[in-house]
Amino acid sequence: SGYITMDPGFGSTGACFSDITYVDGERGILRYRGYPIEQIAERASFVETCSLIIYGELPDAETLNRFRRALAEHAPLHTSLYHYFSGFPESSPPMAILSAMLNLVSCFHPGVLEVHSEGHGFDRTAALLLSKVRTIAAWSYRMSVGKPFNQPNPHLTYCANFLHMMFSEPFQEYIPSPAVERALALFLILHADHEQNCSTSTVRTVASSRANLFSSVASGVCALWGPLHGGANAAVIEMLEEIMASGRKIDYYINRAKDKSNDYKLMGFGHRVYKNFDPRASILKKRVYEVLAELHKSDPLLDIALELEEKTLKDEYFISRKLYPNVDFYSGILLRAIGIPPEMYTVMFAIGRMPGWIANWRELHDQNLRITRPRQVYTGRQERSFVPLEER
Numbered sequence: 023s024g025y026i027t028m029d030p031g032f033g034s035t036g037a038c039f040s041d042i043t044y045v046d047g048e049r050g051i052l053r054y055r056g057y058p059i060e061q062i063a064e065r066a067s068f069v070e071t072c073s074l075i076i077y078g079e080l081p082d083a084e085t086l087n088r089f090r091r092a093l094a095e096h097a098p099l100h101t102s103l104y105h106y107f108s109g110f111p112e113s114s115p116p117m118a119i120l121s122a123m124l125n126l127v128s129c130f131h132p133g134v135l136e137v138h139s140e141g142h143g144f145d146r147t148a149a150l151l152l153s154k155v156r157t158i159a160a161w162s163y164r165m166s167v168g169k170p171f172n173q174p175n176p177h178l179t180y181c182a183n184f185l186h187m188m189f190s191e192p193f194q195e196y197i198p199s200p201a202v203e204r205a206l207a208l209f210l211i212l213h214a215d216h217e218q219n220c221s222t223s224t225v226r227t228v229a230s231s232r233a234n235l236f237s238s239v240a241s242g243v244c245a246l247w248g249p250l251h252g253g254a255n256a257a258v259i260e261m262l263e264e265i266m267a268s269g270r271k272i273d274y275y276i277n278r279a280k281d282k283s284n285d286y287k288l289m290g291f292g293h294r295v296y297k298n299f300d301p302r303a304s305i306l307k308k309r310v311y312e313v314l315a316e317l318h319k320s321d322p323l324l325d326i327a328l329e330l331e332e333k334t335l336k337d338e339y340f341i342s343r344k345l346y347p348n349v350d351f352y353s354g355i356l357l358r359a360i361g362i363p364p365e366m367y368t369v370m371f372a373i374g375r376m377p378g379w380i381a382n383w384r385e386l387h388d389q390n391l392r393i394t395r396p397r398q399v400y401t402g403r404q405e406r407s408f409v410p411l412e413e414r
C-alpha cells in the first residue's frame with residue numbers, strides 16, 4: 023500500500039469492467055451494447071437508445087411502449103416546483119439551473135432518493151429522471167427568456183415534446199418538421215454514452231459512496247459544464263463567431279492554438295481516446311449538410327469550420343498530436359440549424375448523456391464496486407511547529 027502509481031488525468035488507469043459502451047480510439051469505433059453507432063444513429067429512436075443503453079438490449083414493442091408510457095407519465099413537474107424557476111435571476115446559466123433543479127426535483131419524489139439498481143424502484147427512478155430532465159431543461163430556457171412554461175404533451179415523441187416545451191407559444195403550437203425532429207434525435211443518440219469520460223466517471227465517483235441516482239447525476243451535470251468537456255459545443259460556436267467577426271485569416275487562430283505560451287486551444291479538436299477520427303463527428307458533419315439543405319438554410323460558420331478542419335488536417339502540429347474534430351465540433355452547427363439557442367447547447371448534451379450516466383450508475387451498484395478513493399504523492403512542507411499569531 024506504500025507504492026503509488028502516478029497517472030494524472032487517469033489516462034491509462036482502468037477503474038471498472040463495463041458492458042455498456044465500446045470505444046476503439048485507434049480505429050474510430052463506437053458501439054452501444056455491441057451495436058455500431060452508425061446503425062443506431064440511422065435506425066433507432068432516442069427512447070430506444072436509452073432503453074438499450076440502460077437495460078442492455080433493444081426493447082421489444084411491449085417493453086418500448088411501457089417505457090414510453092413511463093416517460094409520458096413522469097414528464098410534468100410538481101406544481102410546487104414552478105416558483106423555484108422564477109427564483110433564479112433571468113441571466114442564470116441553464117446548466118446551473120439544471121444541476122440545482124435535479125436535486126430539488128428528487129426531494130418531491132421521496133422514493134427516488136432510495137438506492138435501487140434493479141426492479142420497479144430503479145425503473146421508476148430512471149424513467150422519472152430521463153423525462154423530468156427534458157422538462158427542466160425546456161423550462162429553464164423559457165424562464166430565461168421571460169416566457170410562460172409549456173406543459174408536456176403526452177402524445178408527442180420524446181424529441182417533439184421537448185421542442186414543443188421550448189418553442190410553443192400560447193396561441194401557436196410549435197410543430198417541428200421531420201428534419202428538425204430527426205436532427206435532434208440524432209444529436210441526443212450520438213451523446214447517449216461514451217464510457218469513462220469526465221462526467222461519467224464523476225457520476226461513478228459520487229455513486230461509489232452509494233449516493234442516490236439524482237445526486238450522482240447532478241454532479242455529472244456540473245462536470246459536463248466545463249469547456250474541455252460538454253461546454254466545448256458552445257465554445258466552438260463562440261470561437262467560429264469570433265473568427266468570422268475578426269476578419270482575420272484562420273491561420274492566425276491555428277498559430278495561436280499551436281503557441282504554447284498561451285493556453286488557447288481550438289475548441290472541438292482533440293480527444294483522450296480517439297486518435298484517428300471521432301465517428302460521432304463524421305456522422306454529425308454529414309448530417310449538418312443534409313439538415314441545412316432540408317431546411318433551405320446556409321450557415322457561414324460551417325464554411326469556417328470546414329476550412330479549419332481542412333487546414334489542421336494538413337498541419338504538422340495537429341497531425342503529430344493526432345488532433346481531429348471531436349463530437350462537439352459540428353454539433354453546435356446542427357443545433358443552430360434547428361433553432362436551439364447557444365446557451366442551451368451543453369444542456370442538450372446533458373439530456374443526451376442521461377442514459378449513459380444512469381447505466382453507469384446502475385452497473386457500479388450491480389457490481390458493488392469499491393468506493394473511489396485515489397491516492398496522492400505529498401509534495402508539501404515537512405513537519406513544522408505552530409507559530410502564534412503575534413509572532414507571524
Ligand code: CMC
Nearest residue numbers: 250251252254279287288289290291292293294343348350
Ligand atoms: N488545440 C490545440 N492543441 C491541443 C488541443 C486543441 N484543441 N487539444 C490537445 N492539444 C495538444 C495539447 O496541448 C498537447 O500538446 P503537447 O503534447 O505539446 O503538450 C497535445 O495536444 C495532447 O493533448 P492533451 O492535452 O494531452 O490531451 P488530453 O487527452 O489531456 O485532453 C481534450 C483532451 C479533449 C481535453 C483536449 O484535446 C482539449 O482540450 N480539446 C479542446 C476542448 C474540446 O474540444 N473538448 C471536447 C472533448 S470531446 C467530447 C467531450 O468530452 O465533450
